[in-house]
Amino acid sequence: MEKLKKNSIAKNITHLFYSTALSSVLNATALIVLANYLKSYDYGMFSVVLAFAMIMGYFTDAGLSTIVLREGSKKDMDLSILISSYVKMRMVLLVATFICGFVVIHISNSGNKELIQTAYYLIIPMVLGIALQSIGTTFFQMIEKMQYNGMIRIISSVCLVLTLTVGIHFSLKPLIITTLYGLSYFAGGVFGVYLVSRNVYIRFKGKFHKGLLQNLGSFTLGGLLFVMLPHIGPLVLEKTITLEEVALFAVAYRIPQALQQIPFIIAGAYYPVLFRAFNNNLLDDHLRYNITLIKIMTLVGMAMTIPFYYMSNVVIDLLFGDKWIHASFPLKILSLMLTLQAINIALADGLTTKGLQSLRTIVQSIAVISGFFLYLFLSRLFGVTGAAFAGVMIEGTALIGFWIYNPNRWIIAKKAIYPYLSFFIICLGGIEFFLDSHPFLAVVFNFLLLTLVLFIDKEFKNIIYEFIKVRGIGYKWKTKKSQGV
Numbered sequence: 001m002e003k004l005k006k007n008s009i010a011k012n013i014t015h016l017f018y019s020t021a022l023s024s025v026l027n028a029t030a031l032i033v034l035a036n037y038l039k040s041y042d043y044g045m046f047s048v049v050l051a052f053a054m055i056m057g058y059f060t061d062a063g064l065s066t067i068v069l070r071e072g073s074k075k076d077m078d079l080s081i082l083i084s085s086y087v088k089m090r091m092v093l094l095v096a097t098f099i100c101g102f103v104v105i106h107i108s109n110s111g112n113k114e115l116i117q118t119a120y121y122l123i124i125p126m127v128l129g130i131a132l133q134s135i136g137t138t139f140f141q142m143i144e145k146m147q148y149n150g151m152i153r154i155i156s157s158v159c160l161v162l163t164l165t166v167g168i169h170f171s172l173k174p175l176i177i178t179t180l181y182g183l184s185y186f187a188g189g190v191f192g193v194y195l196v197s198r199n200v201y202i203r204f205k206g207k208f209h210k211g212l213l214q215n216l217g218s219f220t221l222g223g224l225l226f227v228m229l230p231h232i233g234p235l236v237l238e239k240t241i242t243l244e245e246v247a248l249f250a251v252a253y254r255i256p257q258a259l260q261q262i263p264f265i266i267a268g269a270y271y272p273v274l275f276r277a278f279n280n281n282l283l284d285d286h287l288r289y290n291i292t293l294i295k296i297m298t299l300v301g302m303a304m305t306i307p308f309y310y311m312s313n314v315v316i317d318l319l320f321g322d323k324w325i326h327a328s329f330p331l332k333i334l335s336l337m338l339t340l341q342a343i344n345i346a347l348a349d350g351l352t353t354k355g356l357q358s359l360r361t362i363v364q365s366i367a368v369i370s371g372f373f374l375y376l377f378l379s380r381l382f383g384v385t386g387a388a389f390a391g392v393m394i395e396g397t398a399l400i401g402f403w404i405y406n407p408n409r410w411i412i413a414k415k416a417i418y419p420y421l422s423f424f425i426i427c428l429g430g431i432e433f434f435l436d437s438h439p440f441l442a443v444v445f446n447f448l449l450l451t452l453v454l455f456i457d458k459e460f461k462n463i464i465y466e467f468i469k470v471r472g473i474g475y476k477w478k479t480k481k482s483q484g485v
Contacts, residue, residue, distance in 0.1 A: 012146040012269040019150025020265050026157035028258050030164050032319050034177070035251060042174045044243030045115055046122075047250035049178070051231035052105060053123045057130035059097040063221075064089055064212060065138040066352065071211045072142035073275040078209075080201045083139055085209040087202055094131050098124070121179040129156070129185030136192025139200070144272055148195050156188025225364035229371065229394065236375040237387055249384050251320055252330035253391065256337050259304050263297050263342040267349055274353035287408055290350040292459065294343060294416040299453060301342030302424050306446045308335035309428065310439040330388035339424065340395035343417065347402035350412075356405070363401030370397050423453065 035043055068086050071077060101123070109115050133152055140148040163180035172180075196202070233253060237246045270293045277286040308315060312332040316324055351360045371394040378386030403409050403417065427449050435442040454460045 012144055015147040015150050017262075017265050019147075019153050020261050023150075023153040023157035024258050024261050026154075026161050028255075028319075030157075030160045030181075031254055031258075033164060033168065034181075035247075035320055035324065037168050037177070038174055040244045040247045044245075044247035044250065045118060046174075046178060047234050047246060048238050048243075049115065049119045049122050051234045052101065052119060053126045053182075054130075054231055056097050056101040056123060057127045057134075059101070060090055060094045060127060060131035061134055062093055064093075065134055066357075067212055067214070068138050069142050069272055070275055070279075071209065073272055073279050079139075079143075080203065081207050082209050082212075083135075083196065083200050084203045084206060085212055086138070087135060088204065088208070089212060090131055090135060094128065097127065101127075118175060118178055121175055122182045125179065125182035125186040129182065129187070129189035132189025133185065133192045136189070136196050139196045141268055142272060143199075144269075146269065149268070152188055152192040152195065155191045156185055159187040160184035221361050221365075225361065225368045229364070229368060229398075232368065232371050233375055233387060233391060236372060237379055240376060240379045241383055241387075245384050248324065248327045249330060249387050251316070251324050252327040252334055252384070252388065255308065255315070255319075255331060256304075256334050256341075259338055260341055262304065263300050263345055266293065266296055266300065267345050271349060271353065274349060278353050278355070286350075286354065287411070290346070290353075290408075291412060291415050293349070294346040294412060295420065295457065295459070297342040297346040298339065298416065298420045298424075299450065301339035302420075302450055303447070304338040304342075305335045305428075306450070307443050308332065308338075310432070310442040310446075314439070326384075330384050333385070333388035334391055336392050337395050339421075340392070340399055343421075344395060344398050344402055347399070347406060347412075350406060351402065354407075356407075359405040360402070363398055363405060366401055367394050367398040370394065420453070424450075 137149045167177045312328040316328040374390035378390045
């Protein structure tokens, strides 16, 4: 097979940025329209079922996508055999997921037939679509051609907006609207597999790549725990507060959850590069890339936190309307998650790409277990506000764990985590103290201070200088050494 030419990191980030930005806007628009169309009870039930769907969607992958990236970074890999093996394993996992998932749903919600019916209508098309989309996005991430990942995301999001618009225009029942939501994911999945089939031959008969089974258990558990973190909230809260209150939490949580895709843009571009550096024993390159990734991710997380922290009332009222205004304070609290999540993604990817997936899994296990109890106790004591604080505390716990287990923790702390977080905490607290009654000015002033970091940090100054000097409109953050040649 002819070797596919890879994009630069900068080019991949660009492709992922515009596609993720567009798809995120479309998805957010769809959820806003849906929240205004459905009653709070129906939206709360939808949020619970959606959490089940996302967790089941992960089970169709079970950590295989990360293993495919690892195997695909090795020299002389037959991509046809690798992807064919991947597809076959995904199909087996899909069937097993449907059987086990619906058994769990029936057992845990035996007294709520309406929720069970909603689960069937949403989960079957949505989970199948997630599985098919993941096949496409994993393949194009592996060959570092992220423009195709963008196309898959955009097609899925456009289908989501169109189907929901048609459904709401004709005043269809919530159950049918839920089905249309799932079918949009399926449409994106079919398109993704079609793109893959144009680039590599998928063979259902033939040799199986046994490398996919290496450390599968650790990757499966670690990936499951990572997927569960954003969804344990609605699943636990359903048992401790009313569905109307769950809906309030879901509205507040949906914004940072959607924006989490932005740091994943950068992480997705760096992931195969980090794997390649480590697999070619370029450990200094790996550490350098990881520190740069942490810095960029931290800045991106801070930039996302700022407007929602100071202007949560305005955002909720503008996007969802006055009837959801009680979700504004939980949103302010949950906005802090955006910074912590961004750092956690970079730290966790650093562990995985160095063959330390088991340590990542341990940290995620601790975060999920602590999260269950934090959501349980804080929501019972303080309702939706307690649940929001629980979400932030979970991410803080994970950050400490990922940092402790990193062999280069002191270098990383000195060069990235400590200076950046200290700067942000001081700015956030100080600006709120003086400009609490002027949220717009607080946002502007905090962004100005954040911009200074780009000129204070020596590495960022060099990147900006080279960006202007070498290419003017684009800088390739990729060296020949990282190519392994």
